[in-house]
Amino acid sequence: MRRSARIVIGAVAALGLIGAGIFAGTAFAGDRAVLPANEPAKGLVYDGLQRRAAGPCGPGLLEVKGTSPVMCTHGPDAPPAGLSVKSRVPALAAAPASAAAAVQSLAVCEGDSTSGRRVEVLYVHGSTSRYTQYLETFRSLAEGVDTIFNESAKETGGERHVRYVTETVNGACRPVVRDVQIADSALNANDWAPLLNAVKAAGYTRTDRKYLQFVDANVYCGIGGLAGDTRKSDANRSNTGPEYARADNGCWVAGVAAHELGHTLGAVNNNAPNASGFGHCTDEWDVMCYKDDPSVTVRTVCADRSHDDRLDCNHDDYYNTNPPAGSYLAQYYNVADNLFLIKGTGGGGNPQPDANLARSATPSASYTSPWESVAAINDGIDPPSSNDTVNPRWGTWPNSGQQWAELQWPSAQTLKRAQVYLFDDNQGIDVPSSWKLQYWTGSAYADVPGASGYPVTANAYITVTFTQVGTARLRVVLQSNGVSSVGLLEVKAFAA
CATH class of the missing domain: 2.60.120.260 (Galactose-binding domain-like)
Structure with a gap:
């Protein structure tokens, strides 16, 4: 059975993690060249998206119309069981100032908190702001995303952390959450482009940023940019920005945020061994895996359901800190190499040869x-x-x-x-x-x-x-x- 909403929300409150691999519904119609009808109740809104076989996004990804430069995406995702696109996730209570440093912080912070490639967290809203009410929620969810990435890295003997834009809060290093107000019409559009363009107009366009957007709207569950670049190189397009990952208020949980951010970091390329062909994987349990097309067959390969809170079942498709010689991830792009992550060790506790x-x-x-x-x-x-x-x-x-x-x-x-x-x-x-x-x-x-x-x-x-x-x-x-x-x-x- 899928998890109930009560369990999902309770897990968030305890900094528990919800894997995006439990998304319900299908994201594409059987005809891959034609987009399906909208299903607003599931957040499956395709207005403003197009598929062009000869376009920069290729036949396996969608193009967001009306943005410059061209932005590619895997398309919208439906909500995990127990959540509703139309019902806002409740806010977490802020920890007392005296206890905050002891119980809330990022495990690893780096440098001066702002320079270089970083993930920047945005709270995007219209005329009504709930910034103060949800600030602790957004910080905690961003920290939960970091936990997903690092715990998954540990499975291959490594260490990886999300390199956030950070600040010191009550003595603890925590993600900065920007307060971004845009027009209500852009916020609530059944089309991602107006919101993207409004956020860009507010100045969030840095080439060294991935922007993790918590959007106070009820249009999508989640949607994220995906370059689809398979090159094993620092020049891979997944290593640059600006790029955007979006989670609307019905899906403000760590697993959805990790799923959409994972797309912006390069998961899952369509030539991976267990790729669905639409930016996801087919070997559950896995944050990035689910049945995203009626033609796709999903298999339970990692039987432990707790791996629904982790990246890359068997670490053979998109995330491995120490891929075996000759394997797919030793030859093609590996999200564990993404330059927006803080790299500790690879396998065996030694620095990776390709780590800068x-x-x-x-x-x-x-x-x-x-x-x-x-x-x-x-x-x-x-x-x-x-x-x-x-x-x-x-x-x-x-x-x-x-x-x-x-x-x-x-x-x-x-x-x-x-x-x-x-x-x-x-x-x-x-x-x-x-x-x-x-x-x-x-x-x-x-x-x-x-x-x-x-x-x-x-x-x-x-x-x-x-x-x-x-x-x-x-x-x-x-x-x-x-x-x-x-x-x-x-x-x-x-x-x-």
Whole structure:
């Protein structure tokens, strides 16, 4: 039997987790080229969506009409049993200030709370606001999503946390919840595009953000963007934003939020072994699995029903911190590698060879122009070009000559490879005449041994491999051409 509404709400109140794998209903008609009729009572609203075989979303995903750039989605999801799209989930009581720090917080927070790729939580409402009433609910649900991701990572010997925009509340690190008011007409439209466009007009358009929207409306249960990109690369479109995940007030539970956020992070690609073909999986129990088309057969592969609160039954479709060599996730995109997650260890407690260790370092530099930021060099943002006018940059104008930028870790790291993206704005910052990598030996800086070479290339990452070193500092030393200044957009460091 499906869980009752009383159990679902009680689980939320106890920070329990509800897996989106228990969604009821079907999301698509038998004819995959034609959208089904709306079922408003289930939140299955297809107005404003279209399928175009030749479009950017391909035949397996839907396109949200009226948004720019084009946004792809898996389509709307029906509510878990016991919840109703038309009935708002009750608010949690806020913990007393004296107890809040002890009982409510994120397990892991990172950096300065705002820089780099992060998930930002939005409460989106119209003329009526329940922000104060539901603030504790939204914080707790976001923390419940983080629990889903990390407990699932533990199943493959790893650790992953959602990198939220955070703040300190009563001494505890908690997700920030933005209060976003839009027009009632956009809030209640039977079409996602008006709300998306209103949220974008309010300024939530950062390329280093996934926006988790708790929407005070009764249109959908949940819906989320999905890139459908299978490339095993940091350049995968699931590693960038802006992207949006939406849960309406009848489905304000952690499992629905994790399901929709999971889509924005790259789950489930249609070439996965157990893919449904519509952005989900077919091997229950699993947060991302359910029967999303009459043609789809769902199998119970992970018999423990508690795995309905976890990601990726058998960890073979979209989430594995240590995928076996030759497996699907060793060759195609793996949500456990998503750059919006805080990466601890992979399998066996060792750093993953493809984990960018620079993200956990503290940056410093010989000099930084007052309008630039040395924090840009390891903020995790992949530049669109060497003349990046959108994202933060490190530059040294008007200084010339030799300049350096450095990454420093609290303890020694094993390093064997680095990637550097040079800054060139054609206005006084040029690529260097030469550059090199140095590491701290414990008493002095030395050139990394066995470097593969230091080409001077614009508009691309330059990869340098070298003989393995153990060090707590890695420095990029740049020599200007004697006239212009130099700079960097990003530095990455790897164990292998």
